[in-house]
């Protein structure tokens with residue numbers, strides 16, 4: 001983690017910085033962990049409201065990012081998306097490390113488009129923390145305030161208070177190599193917050209932690225973010241991090257926003273295969289023909305309980321699917337499809353069967369049921385889903 005107050009917070013470049021100390025902050029000497037791709041410096045006041053208002057356009061030979069991003073002070077927004085979607089590019093553009101090809105970036109009414117990273121009121125926590133290896137936890141945190149003009153004593157007093165808030169007082173004199181992943185992550189967060197940023201950027205902040213530590217740090221981070229009064233933008237691959245930490249999710253695919261909303265809304269109404277997969281739902285797009293019947297483009301029909309017209313999505317969880325080896329007779333489910341097992345994998349304490357055929361879908365069943373049905377790749381099966389267990393909504 002570091003702060004792209006770059007020079008100001010003086011985080012080290014990843015490949016190993018010159019050794020700064022808390023007195024060594026001289027506007028750029030500290031080094032930026034992710035060198036800016038170039039920009040001139042100016043800050044223009046702009047009469048927009050508080051918070052973040054950004055239209056980020058970055059064009060590269062093989063990639064085009066074009067997203068609009070707004071967030072109110074106190075709001076935590078997660079950028080979620082598959083590899084290569086443009087999340088990091090968006091974060092770097094917000095930090096000033098990647099220049100905008102076009103668009104704008106306003107924070108609390110000030111235009112930052114051309115403000116260099118070290119002059120932006122922005123704090124960044126990177127997934128690999130990027131703490132100065134030769135400075136103690138206290139001096140890592142004190143570096144930001146020191147660069148903002150605090151005396152050495154003041155900077156250290158502020159840093160001590162931040163470490164205390166993070167529950168790290170007893171580690172204040174420890175160098176990063178002697179900190180656990182979770183502790184280093186909290187020092188990194190303290191270092192970003194110690195400069196009182198108006199925009200906090202977190203790049204996969206929990207990715208480097210093992211599962212157990214991740215659980216603890218996730219709940220601590222949630223608490224700190226709840227207390228943070230400015231805008232926080234989080235980049236993650238992990239839907240759980242996004243759901244737990246963010247007030248609002250912005251899903252990016254191929255450089256564009258494909259869906260935006262509260263975690264609950266996105267989990268219930270996924271609009272792309274990527275999101276449906278993330279939240280563990282089977283998702284189809286079709287046309288509601290007579291209210292309760294949705295005709296899928298690929299052929300089959302799904303019966304739902306919702307009364308809709310026009311283009312719709314239909315979703316249902318793998319746990320709603322019941323499998324039979326022989327065609328069921330007198331089954332109450334109105335949705336019945338002839339399928340074949342394409343693959344089987346352990347999914348928690350269940351077996352997940354991937355099915356192809358009249359409809360492609362995932363079905364969850366117990367290991368006992370899988371054994372009784374003698375499921376194996378290539379096995380023919382009948383899949384049923386009750387209409388009441390499907391959920392349809394306008395596309």
Ligand SMILES: Nc1ncnc2c1ncn2[C@@H]1O[C@H](COP(=O)(O)OP(=O)(O)OP(=O)(O)O)[C@@H](O)[C@H]1O
Nearest residue numbers: 060062063081082083084085086087088089090237
């Ligand atoms: N400095 C760069 N120069 C040229 N292309 C780049 C650069 N950085 C990223 N890209 C490309 O831009 C696209 C978006 O990358 P980006 O890292 O923003 O995606 P991401 O959503 O953060 O992905 P991941 O989750 O894998 O980190 C990718 O195609 C990537 O290869």
